[in-house]
Amino acid sequence: MKFSRRDLLIGTVGITAGIAFTPVPWKLLGDASIWTQNWPWIPQPSHGPVETKLSACALCVAGCGMRVRMAAGFPVGVSGVTTNPVTQGALCPLGFAAHQLNWHPARLLTVRHNGRASSWPEAQAAFAKTCAEGPVAVIDGRPGRAASATLEVFAAKHNGSYQAVSGPETNALVPYAAWSEVPVSALGYDLENARTIVSFGAPLLDGWGTPGRFTRLWSERAAGQINPQLRLIQIEPSLSHTAARAWRWVAVREGTQSALAAALARVLVEEHLVKTQGPLPDMTLEQAAVQAGIPITAIRDLAHAMVECAPTVVITSDSDPTVSALNVLLGAIGTPGGIVLKTKMNQQHGSVPAAPATVRATVIDGTVPWDLIPPTQGEVFRFAAWDGGGSNADWLLPSPGFLEELTDIPTAPTSSIETYTIATNLLAQPQETQTAAQFFSKLDGTLPDVDKSIHARCEQIFQAKLGTIYAGKPTPVAQFTSGAKLEAQLRNGSVWLGESPRHTTLRCALKTWPTAAAPAPVTDWTATWAPPVLPLLAAKLYQESTLRDAPGRSQA
Amino acid sequence: MSARYGMVIDLDRCTGCGACMIACAAENNVSPPEPRATWRTGITPMVVRALSNGKDGTDRREAFIPITCMHCEHETPCVSVCPQQAVEFDKSTGIVMQMPQRCLGCRYCMTACPYHARYFNWWDPQWPPGMEKSLNPGVSVRMRGVVEKCNLCHSRYHDALQKAAAAGKKEIDVADYVPACVEACPTGAIQFGDLADPKDPATIAAKSPDAFRLLEAIGTEPKIHYKTTQAWIRALADRQSDRPTEAPHV
Numbered sequence: 070m071k072f073s074r075r076d077l078l079i080g081t082v083g084i085t086a087g088i089a090f091t092p093v094p095w096k097l098l099g100d101a102s103i104w105t106q107n108w109p110w111i112p113q114p115s116h117g118p119v120e121t122k123l124s125a126c127a128l129c130v131a132g133c134g135m136r137v138r139m140a141a142g143f144p145v146g147v148s149g150v151t152t153n154p155v156t157q158g159a160l161c162p163l164g165f166a167a168h169q170l171n172w173h174p175a176r177l178l179t180v181r182h183n184g185r186a187s188s189w190p191e192a193q194a195a196f197a198k199t200c201a202e203g204p205v206a207v208i209d210g211r212p213g214r215a216a217s218a219t220l221e222v223f224a225a226k227h228n229g230s231y232q233a234v235s236g237p238e239t240n241a242l243v244p245y246a247a248w249s250e251v252p253v254s255a256l257g258y259d260l261e262n263a264r265t266i267v268s269f270g271a272p273l274l275d276g277w278g279t280p281g282r283f284t285r286l287w288s289e290r291a292a293g294q295i296n297p298q299l300r301l302i303q304i305e306p307s308l309s310h311t312a313a314r315a316w317r318w319v320a321v322r323e324g325t326q327s328a329l330a331a332a333l334a335r336v337l338v339e340e341h342l343v344k345t346q347g348p349l350p351d352m353t354l355e356q357a358a359v360q361a362g363i364p365i366t367a368i369r370d371l372a373h374a375m376v377e378c379a380p381t382v383v384i385t386s387d388s389d390p391t392v393s394a395l396n397v398l399l400g401a402i403g404t405p406g407g408i409v410l411k412t413k414m415n416q417q418h419g420s421v422p423a424a425p426a427t428v429r430a431t432v433i434d435g436t437v438p439w440d441l442i443p444p445t446q447g448e449v450f451r452f453a454a455w456d457g458g459g460s461n462a463d464w465l466l467p468s469p470g471f472l473e474e475l476t477d478i479p480t481a482p483t484s485s486i487e488t489y490t491i492a493t494n495l496l497a498q499p500q501e502t503q504t505a506a507q508f509f510s511k512l513d514g515t516l517p518d519v520d521k522s523i524h525a526r527c528e529q530i531f532q533a534k535l536g537t538i539y540a541g542k543p544t545p546v547a548q549f550t551s552g553a554k555l556e557a558q559l560r561n562g563s564v565w566l567g568e569s570p571r572h573t574t575l576r577c578a579l580k581t582w583p584t585a586a587a588p589a590p591v592t593d594w595t596a597t598w599a600p601p602v603l604p605l606l607a608a609k610l611y612q613e614s615t616l617r618d619a620p621g622r623s624q625a
Numbered sequence: 626m627s628a629r630y631g632m633v634i635d636l637d638r639c640t641g642c643g644a645c646m647i648a649c650a651a652e653n654n655v656s657p658p659e660p661r662a663t664w665r666t667g668i669t670p671m672v673v674r675a676l677s678n679g680k681d682g683t684d685r686r687e688a689f690i691p692i693t694c695m696h697c698e699h700e701t702p703c704v705s706v707c708p709q710q711a712v713e714f715d716k717s718t719g720i721v722m723q724m725p726q727r728c729l730g731c732r733y734c735m736t737a738c739p740y741h742a743r744y745f746n747w748w749d750p751q752w753p754p755g756m757e758k759s760l761n762p763g764v765s766v767r768m769r770g771v772v773e774k775c776n777l778c779h780s781r782y783h784d785a786l787q788k789a790a791a792a793g794k795k796e797i798d799v800a801d802y803v804p805a806c807v808e809a810c811p812t813g814a815i816q817f818g819d820l821a822d823p824k825d826p827a828t829i830a831a832k833s834p835d836a837f838r839l840l841e842a843i844g845t846e847p848k849i850h851y852k853t854t855q856a857w858i859r860a861l862a863d864r865q866s867d868r869p870t871e872a873p874h875v
Contacts, residue, residue: 293637613667
């Protein structure tokens, strides 16, 4: 058979037309679209065994329970633990992206000395030298941990001082501690029994306290209700997220909250709205009204609203004795719905006087807020997992990041009930990092070991037979047959909840009306976030939405 | 039996914390924002916007409204315009699915969406070195040049299906399927459920007199419902998705 040019053309056209009726072109089109979406530079998620583990977030003092989804040994998702009696499944917005922090561009994995790369042996030698020359100051951001005990013992053994820095929530309780001579760590707010909460600028719905505790309470008892069970009165100059959702927002002039507190005190006492006949401020009602920019009738209304639905508690954003004095007048100290005394099981870890300016070395633990600059002429050794920039520390020492360190988490500052959680390290600690406690232990092998201290604390809880362990379902401590079993539960992400607060009347008498303080304004979560950097996904909140203002700190 | 998954968002409970936005981005492997990204060019399958009553002084009131894909039930606009069949209405769940593998990036669907709930991938997804280890293995990373949106955390639906299948069941346990934003909300403002089930708490909430839907008049039957007792929020909510703005408040 002769094969002509015509046959070739017919065959070619026929084959081409035939292919169009086969899946080949469609398969090629589909494959091409998939190939073009899988370039080598597009990251691919790790694949491996998926498991869920419980731990706690150690990035701030709240210590929220976390359910961490792990794939191929790395955390790939974080969510709250609904069985946690304190947080009830809530986390702060940043917590949901915290598992990405370990790869943040600002992660510190190299020892730095005056901006240049150095090494651990050099840092250790420099610290040992300064230790030999004079006293050492150790600054801890979260006192009460097992690691804190190590820091405290080291400072005591080396003629040094141990200082605990506290956040605005703890500072707000300082006046009551001074008046009642009870340690700050023993005080908390009994929000669950309060009917009216008067907040002087405290961001109650925006990162204050432990996430989930007040927000859940508010959403169940107040949100959207015209006559709510829980009245939230927010006093602050601008319409913040909390003010926007409050039952009543009182717009006060910037910096005049003390004047408004004085005016309210006068109305409360002079109109016999409270039983207490405490000292009165020198400022008259008229003077205070002019200063605060609020009419006298509105101040009177506010005072009546404060006592209409008792118990009432006043919360400040930071230490402000004039505002705190309102709680004394309202009788809210040591009573249900007010400021209560926790049952204290653990040893007190109070702040000691500031370190003398003559110290040779200041060691700042990784838990201390990044912007703290110690007033010292000595050499500064700063532990941190991330470099927030602008630090004047002589030594920047890389410490473990998120979920890389075994630590325990004592009661959060505002809590009325004692809690104890262990944040298990779900990731191996990088070799390049050390905690301050590990750093000290290398110099002095006799210091208390963190792991052993945690073990001792679990045993202490077991021996006391008080409180309940929450692990899915609550189990009273008294039902545990051994301390080891209790410790195992806690190390697996359970939380110990102590006994209900003691409603004892604290002696909190005021002889004179306190003088006004100028508390630092606390606007939102960015002020209470301890690490120097935010997760990169947090930019969704201020760059790709108009929900927040961009934080005023350097972002890598 | 087919389900109709949807949400009821209680605007009176929303504090505007943004936890839903972050949880959504982390769950769905959305990359950190490119420095040039804005509210419109970034990827925010769940976004919370602020509403104001427009008054001054102490009369001013504000609220927050989470906006996501509405999973329109009737004449789903994005489905009908897609030339690639990259958008599909799943009849068994009521979820409007976006398949980035099929998408050619024409953005017809973005134009058609009355809620501005779709986003175009303007940039290659990029993470700092090593951070890819923290990506969710249940969700693939999308390429530059495709449109994406909320798919009600479909990977979680698949996980629930697998769990049900392993237990020899044909239907999932509703408790096993909870989208990331619902799980993250600290005030419990977002209720999720099967709106085809009359006993589901979400269905009951959706029928409350305080419940409403955005742009209800256009008849797309969205499955994202909202709830509020405040009339001014309800009046503004219809305007919000229609008039997005870069100003802090509408």
